[in-house]
Amino acid sequence: MFSLAKFFLYTVGSFQLVELMYVFIGIIVMAVTFIAFYLAYRTRRTARKKQLRLLYSEHISMLAICDGEEDLQQTINDTLSRIKEQGLAKDEQARGVLIKELVTAAKSMSGTAKENINIFYRAAGLDQITIDQLKKGAWHIKSRSIQTLSHLGQKQHIAKIYRHTNNRNELIRSEARVAVVKLTGFEGLRFLDVISYPLTEWEQLCLVHELSENHLPDFKHIPDWLHSDNDSVVEFALRLGEGYRIFEMHGYVAFCLAHRLPAIRKKAVQTIRAINQPATAALLVAQLLREEEEVQLVVLEAMGEAGSENDLAVLWPFLAHPRTIFKIAAAKAIRNSHPYGMTMLRQRVDMEMHPWHILIPQLEEEVHS
Amino acid sequence: MKILVAEDEPIMLKTIELRLKKDGHEVIVTDNGMDAMKQIDAELPDLIITDIMMPYSSGLEIIGKVRALGGKKIPIIVLSAMGQENVVLEAFNLGADDYITKPFSPNELSIRVKRLAQTA
Numbered sequence: 001m002f003s004l005a006k007f008f009l010y011t012v013g014s015f016q017l018v019e020l021m022y023v024f025i026g027i028i029v030m031a032v033t034f035i036a037f038y039l040a041y042r043t044r045r046t047a048r049k050k051q052l053r054l055l056y057s058e059h060i061s062m063l064a065i066c067d068g069e070e071d072l073q074q075t076i077n078d079t080l081s082r083i084k085e086q087g088l089a090k091d092e093q094a095r096g097v098l099i100k101e102l103v104t105a106a107k108s109m110s111g112t113a114k115e116n117i118n119i120f121y122r123a124a125g126l127d128q129i130t131i132d133q134l135k136k137g138a139w140h141i142k143s144r145s146i147q148t149l150s151h152l153g154q155k156q157h158i159a160k161i162y163r164h165t166n167n168r169n170e171l172i173r174s175e176a177r178v179a180v181v182k183l184t185g186f187e188g189l190r191f192l193d194v195i196s197y198p199l200t201e202w203e204q205l206c207l208v209h210e211l212s213e214n215h216l217p218d219f220k221h222i223p224d225w226l227h228s229d230n231d232s233v234v235e236f237a238l239r240l241g242e243g244y245r246i247f248e249m250h251g252y253v254a255f256c257l258a259h260r261l262p263a264i265r266k267k268a269v270q271t272i273r274a275i276n277q278p279a280t281a282a283l284l285v286a287q288l289l290r291e292e293e294e295v296q297l298v299v300l301e302a303m304g305e306a307g308s309e310n311d312l313a314v315l316w317p318f319l320a321h322p323r324t325i326f327k328i329a330a331a332k333a334i335r336n337s338h339p340y341g342m343t344m345l346r347q348r349v350d351m352e353m354h355p356w357h358i359l360i361p362q363l364e365e366e367v368h369s
Numbered sequence: 370m371k372i373l374v375a376e377d378e379p380i381m382l383k384t385i386e387l388r389l390k391k392d393g394h395e396v397i398v399t400d401n402g403m404d405a406m407k408q409i410d411a412e413l414p415d416l417i418i419t420d421i422m423m424p425y426s427s428g429l430e431i432i433g434k435v436r437a438l439g440g441k442k443i444p445i446i447v448l449s450a451m452g453q454e455n456v457v458l459e460a461f462n463l464g465a466d467d468y469i470t471k472p473f474s475p476n477e478l479s480i481r482v483k484r485l486a487q488t489a
Contacts, residue, residue, distance in 0.1 A: 065388045101380060112474060113384070114472065
């Protein structure tokens with residue numbers, strides 16, 4: 001410390017050192033003042049936000065419990081005029097809080113209450129503000145706008161959301177894809193015809209979840225999606241086939257067993273297992289013989305459910321596979337494929353050897369339970 | 370009927386309060402579990418509607434404490450979010466009488482309250 005001061009004394013001189021200290025003190029005072037002002041501003045803003053939330057929760061609750069069109073219209077008019085009187089109609093922060101509160105309410109309510117909230121959002125012209133944000137905002141504002149429109153059931157703006165389903169920004173397109181399905185169900189999936197960007201695993205799960213929410217199934221486009229150039233669309237179509245057990249898709253799924261990507265072939269095997277038909281067993285045997293190890297395991301597991309007595313010849317060699325997981329899958333397939341599968345299995349393997357001394361009792365236990 | 374509503378989401382709390390008042394009930398509201406326990410002791414409500422996830426003291430703790438008090442059996446309706454099936458089972462084990470999953474319709478809650486009021 002002492003040598004540092006000495007260094008300054010020799011290099012800048014005593015007069016300059018005092019000046020430098022003043023400069024530093026000035027900077028510190030300015031920084032502290034700025035922080036104090038900023039904190040005061042933040043506190044005021046947060047307090048106002050809290051106040052607005054309370055005010056709006058009252059208004060929104062009144063709207064939510066309205067019974068009948070007349071009652072609702074009257075409450076909407078009263079709410080809008082009160083907002084105008086309080087000078088909040090053109091206040092940007094107040095509008096933002098109102099939209100946020102409407103979304104929160106719409107997420108927690110269903111039935112007439114939710115419908116009333118959606119009607120108010122439109123009647124207050126807030127949908128137009130959200131649309132403007134969707135047009136001009138940064139990526140995070142755009143994705144939030146899409147979320148708002150979908151939570152508040154604004155179907156009339158579906159075209160504006162739809163055009164973002166292939167947006168180059170991953171978050172925007174992800175929100176848009178989920179939103180169109182949330183708003184229109186299976187009909188919204190028509191973006192699968194045109195998208196070039198992939199559907200992520202997360203998006204696929206979100207879409208399946210949204211589709212399960214009281215939307216009438218419509219499978220007529222699935223065969224087209226199974227032939228899509230976008231591999232993730234093929235994967236998603238297979239996921240739908242598996243989830244909804246679309247037996248009519250069997251032929252199209254069989255076609256996907258020859259897909260160039262192992263991930264798609266795996267999914268096709270899982271789907272064909274779910275929509276098991278008499279032709280499935282033969283398809284699985286053929287697949288097992290030509291597949292690479294990664295997919296073979298899934299095929300073996302499928303054969304445990306959809307196999308037939310004729311499969312035994314191709315299954316025996318897998319009992320000698322170097323990896324235990326393959327041995328287990330093959331043993332299960334043999335046990336399930338033939339009425340005497342378990343007996344034959346016991347005769348074929350050396351019960352004293354690992355892993356059979358553990359595995360065979362386990363397989364027998366499963367049969368009994 | 371005197372009903373205690375414990376819910377930490379202001380909009381939901383207000384909506385439930387207004388809906389029940391519209392049905393002619395006397396409603397006491399609170400946004401946290403600790404205050405709910407105090408209100409139960411002070412007001413002796415005829416029915417309790419409680420959210421599961423709340424600050425300070427959860428809905429499950431409220432059910433447990435109310436049932437441990439003994440005396441007159443106060444019907445309890447639990448408000449839960451989707452995917453909280455295990456917690457709902459726990460609530461039933463502790464002595465809850467009914468549950469409703471969010472998102473829900475205030476009208477549906479009103480009907481459930483009526484039904485519980487009739488059977489209580």
